[in-house]
Amino acid sequence: MTHTSAVAVKATDLIKTYGTGDAAVRPLKRLSLEIPAARFTAVMGPSGSGKSTLMHVLAGLDAPDGGSVIVGDVELTGLDDRRLTRVRRERIGFIFQAYNLVPSMTAEENILLPSRLRRTSVDRSFVGVVVERLGLTGRLHHRPFELSGGQQQRVAVARALVSRPDVIFADEPTGNLDQAAGAEVLDLLRAAVDEFGQTVIMVTHDAGAAARADRTVLLADGRLVDTLEAPTAEQLAAAMIEVGR
Numbered sequence: 173m174t175h176t177s178a179v180a181v182k183a184t185d186l187i188k189t190y191g192t193g194d195a196a197v198r199p200l201k202r203l204s205l206e207i208p209a210a211r212f213t214a215v216m217g218p219s220g221s222g223k224s225t226l227m228h229v230l231a232g233l234d235a236p237d238g239g240s241v242i243v244g245d246v247e248l249t250g251l252d253d254r255r256l257t258r259v260r261r262e263r264i265g266f267i268f269q270a271y272n273l274v275p276s277m278t279a280e281e282n283i284l285l286p287s288r289l290r291r292t293s294v295d296r297s298f299v300g301v302v303v304e305r306l307g308l309t310g311r312l313h314h315r316p317f318e319l320s321g322g323q324q325q326r327v328a329v330a331r332a333l334v335s336r337p338d339v340i341f342a343d344e345p346t347g348n349l350d351q352a353a354g355a356e357v358l359d360l361l362r363a364a365v366d367e368f369g370q371t372v373i374m375v376t377h378d379a380g381a382a383a384r385a386d387r388t389v390l391l392a393d394g395r396l397v398d399t400l401e402a403p404t405a406e407q408l409a410a411a412m413i414e415v416g417r
């Protein structure tokens with residue numbers, strides 16, 4: 173399979189500090205990385221190594237204290253809140269461990285919400301393809317509390333996919349799911365890349381999940397320490413031991 177060499181996200185010298193003085197924590201210590209477009213990248217690293225902070229900063233949900241983030245051809249760092257919100261809506265999808273669906277809305281309303289917020293017309297045939305591929309056809313009029321965890325996460329995946337963002341960030345998307353439901357979500361993220369040409373970046377603690385990605389970047393103590401191309405789960409588990417899981 174050929175891959176474009178385009179860069180979807182470029183982060184340079186990211187610094188993030190929480191707190192001040194003795195209580196200061198610095199989860200990102202001049203971290204630089206490039207995320208290739210139309211590929212599936214996993215992010216692994218010990219607990220507290222800065223993975224979630226990195227995702228939030230790359231997705232424009234949190235501002236770094238230093239360095240820059242470029243998504244596509246837009247530099248996020250330095251944008252005011254209004255423009256940042258617009259860029260997030262237009263270019264970025266996010267899948268959270270806790271699904272983050274709007275409880276009062278049906279599955280279909282949740283899926284279409286980003287497109288409605290963007291005030292863009294919805295490509296109904298693409299929505300139909302995604303909904304069917306995700307096995308949600310009979311569930312569209314259910315509200316989140318009427319769905320299983322796996323189904324809720326599939327709605328969240330559909331929501332991230334249908335507005336065709338430049339990049340989908342997924343922060344431990346399988347963390348709350350059992351093995352089967354987790355495998356299904358990974359299949360969908362894989363399909364998003366292979367069938368729809370999406371760029372996906374996923375944080376995970378699970379070497380088996382990361383092995384479904386094309387490549388894995390390893391963080392330790394706020395820095396990028398390794399990039400593994402097409403690693404096996406065994407290689408990832410060994411690499412995690414080395415960085416001090």
Ligand SMILES: Nc1ncnc2c1ncn2[C@@H]1O[C@H](COP(=O)(O)OP(=O)(O)OP(=O)(O)O)[C@@H](O)[C@H]1O
Pocket residue numbers: 190191197198199217218219220221222223224225226
């Ligand atoms: N809002 C915050 N305020 C203060 N400290 C924070 C905040 N968010 C994260 N941290 C700290 O920054 C460090 C990195 O946290 P982060 O959540 O990015 O790590 P992680 O690699 O995602 O960890 P885990 O695998 O346990 O989820 C941790 O020491 C954490 O306590």
